[in-house]
Amino acid sequence: MRTRIIVLRALTCATLILAAGCSTTSGTPSATPSSPATSNALPTNGAPNVDNPLDIGTAVTDPCALVTKEQVETLGGKVKSVAPDNNSTTNACAWIYDNFIGDITAGMLTQNTEGLSSSYYEHSRGGLPVFQPIASIEGQPGLIFSRGSFSPASCFVLVGVRNDLVYYIGVNVRGENPYVSDPCGLATKFAAFAIQHLKGA
Secondary structure, three states: OHHHHHHHHHHHHHHHHHHOOOOOOOOOOOOOOOOOOOHHHOOOOOOOOOOOOOOOOOOOOOHHHOOOHHHHHHHHOOEEEEEEOOOOOOOEEEEEEHHHOEEEEEEEOOOOOOOHHHHHHHHHOOOOOEEEEEEEEOOEEEEEEEOOOOOOOEEEEEEEEEOOEEEEEEEEEOOOOOOOOOHHHHHHHHHHHHHHHHOOO
């Protein structure tokens, strides 16, 4: 139950960060103004252009199909379960490792219609103390981000699928997980698998 709570809380906060901003200082997310950009003006706020927009196909309705259980097991060990993790803001999938050594939650953030530009806007306002752009994840721009409220054993990554759409990956690692000291390494490798799938590789 604790793992599921962590996953849901992380995904919900990430969605709010991207769609309207998120504050976790009081333990409860609260909205802040979003960027005034329109979809035909993207990218904005210094965000990189997504030069290769991808067809997401059924990634929203079938989020677990983007990365196989076998691929996830190459990253951290035996996977106990793979199942949709649908909350009120996005359709995602949760991959839970056996023996409580970690979990991965990932999905398209369809309610954020400003893509990476939303995070760059939030960062320009002094938010997102962890803000590390990634030049390329399988040819797509990405970002490691956090508002500083998550543990060092967690990592949150966004990948620009289109200028108006991002793919979110949230990772929590613990115990004997081989990535316990490098959760962002796990998150970016997972992201690469997903982008390869979208590109038909």
